[in-house]
Amino acid sequence: MNHPQVPSPPVGCPAHNPGGVRMHALRFQEDPADLYGQLRREHGPVAPVLLDGDIPAWLVLGYREVHRVTTNPELFARDSRRWHAWDRIPDDWPLLPFVGYQPSVLFTEGAEHQRRSGAISDALSAADQFEVRAHSERVADELIDAFAGSGRAELMTEYASQVPLRVVARICGLEPSETADLERDMTASLDDGEGAVAAYGRIAAKMAELVQRSRREPKADVPSRMAAHPAGLSDEEIIQDMISIMAAGQQPTSNWIGNTLRLMLTDDRFAVTISGGRRSVSQALTEVLWEDTPTQNFIGRWASQDTRLGGQQIKKGDCVILGLAAANTDPQVRPDFTAGSAGNQAHLSFSHGEHRCPEPAPELAEIITKAAIEVLLDRIPDVVLSLPADEIEWRPSIWMRGVAALPVEFTPAHVSR
Template sequence: MATLPPGPVRLYGPQFEKDPGALYAEIRRQHGPVAPVLLEGEVPAWFVCGYREVHQVTTDSQLFARDTRRWNAWSQVPQDWPLAAYVVHNPSVMFTEGTEHRRRAGAISDALDAVDQFELSTQCERIADQLIDEFAGTGEADLMAQYAERIPLRAAVAMCGMPTADMPGMVRDLGLSIDSSGQESLDAYGRVQQAMARLVADKRVAPGPDVPSRLLQHPSGLTDDEIVLDLLVVMAAAHQPTTYWIGNTIRLMLTDVRFATTLSGGRASVGQALNEVLWQDTPTQNFIGRFATRDTRLGGQRIRTGDLLVLGLAAANNDPHVRKDAGGAVGNRAQMSFGHGEHGCPYPAPELAEVIARTSIEVLLDRLPDLMLAVPAESLTWRPSIWMRGLTSLPVRFTAV
């Protein structure tokens, strides 16, 4: 990659979309572990790309806080800013701090911790088999649109104890609210919120062995409105990261000779591939963000009160200071892909996501053992997102069954 011009680096555009990993490395080379960047619309921020610095920011929630109303650059944000959905404050667990955050996040963790992982795996096997049945006889499929994108939402809806008849509509509208834009996305989100409110109201009357019921019964005393908002956050967080974790792992196993040699027996390699993807090609590339509560210094840079820090999770995972021995790094689970600290992905959500991803891939390999890419690996394309790393499609072929 050519040397970057002096000053803030644009964390968007063709250079970013072509090879974000190379851009992260060049940013680190020129600026160090914390760099001035411009987000879309020329909005200023700091890009935290050093592993130690990401760990420091996510650990110190008093100095680097989560409430977006602290941001000192709101006056520079364009009215139609495409990233507004990530920073406009709402009263969900996403933007709470301190005692209130611990109350809300603790309830979510307890509700998720009660999920039977064996039962979840069985549900995912059933969902995977149903989806594979739809294309197994054709000998070809797009594993993103027809498989990876459809499993996590179905699994999340099942964990919420939604009536079977309501599941298709909820899955459809959740997908539209996340993946579409404009009025279509707003309308879909409105329907999702209404459906979730009905579900919570029903669970208050007739609780079951599901996440909403556990939140309603939790000693933290969550209101129905808080539960609806927080369940929507959990749903959204479960969808794209797990979808792309599945897709990126299948891609790795179909393109890397280390995994191709054991593909027909897949199970021994799936766990290694899942972990390697988190280090090398993590679905959640960056996260917006944290906001400095006072003037401070970080990674050699002077951070002002209210400055926005974008967490460069993918860049941190590939920080050469912690990746001197790449083989050793990918063998452990100290990656930053799920964040860190009290605002990281709540325990045990990463474990549940891994159950969904691992089961989905194992069932696929068991059912279609001669699975192979239908196009050259280099022709696969990535979604142009600053936040997520996922394929637009994953065309494959196999022996029709």
């Protein structure tokens, strides 16, 4: 990973602001919504924070401010080599997989970003959405068959974490035998533990193997389409972009499934219709994107020049974190779901602007998520939690929002498949 050696941050950046809150502190992980509210009250829509190792950054909490950042890529750019803190970043920094510059679509800008993101969109668009839905249902049925007869299951590890990876793996040309280790490494790379960097390295090696295989034996899959695309992508470009596709398709989608199931199993508004309620699934999916979005925070953008944002002085080279969860729950825009706002799609859960999730990735994620939930409720209509709702724990991550475990009970069902 390439990062230049540059001087320390200038006076005025959050490193010199005593109000900076440590994002890697346990409090941030346990009750982020409460902390977002406190930061908003104390600092307004943009707050000074400290990353691992007390590296300074700005967390954008306001909906309008996130919108401004994401629609001004020239001012708030994606190339992390602009960061003025690289001389303070150790080689084993946990967030290095997210911010260390690589030849990935995530760090490209301007015409180069259009070239790369266009190839990804074309490769994903060629996936038949009806086939994706059918395969999602088959995967869901296979997983449910494994626990249906027992009358109990832990839906995160046995179901929600596996459905999207198996579906995305098929779209990307991976064999079923290759998905177990990949799922483990994807989860580890997105958490805040010491193994994040090593897990990322294993993912990169697997994607390199996949790209080489696609060059030798092209198939109707995403890497083969990218290799043949008129954009003329190199192997390294495809490897890096496949990592982005796999990461975006697995953990956030798993959390979308898990968070939606949690909502439907704990909220009386959904419990009334849970046994029959296909109509309720769409409502729950949207509400989760607003209230418990799978990607809480996204790092990041780097200021290309001095500017002001949300009343704060942002210096050239400052790191800006998109607080997607905080923006979605900004009191100025937050929908009232008890008043029939379930169809409101103005959330920022897939980000915004030219660096948002490429089309049709959000649609594919929704197809997978909806299929997983509907098949589960069709097969096991009397599913209930095995513990009180207030005992459900969230994974300890400031970046992703997902329940750690979702134990359930139900009437044992016969497996006829």
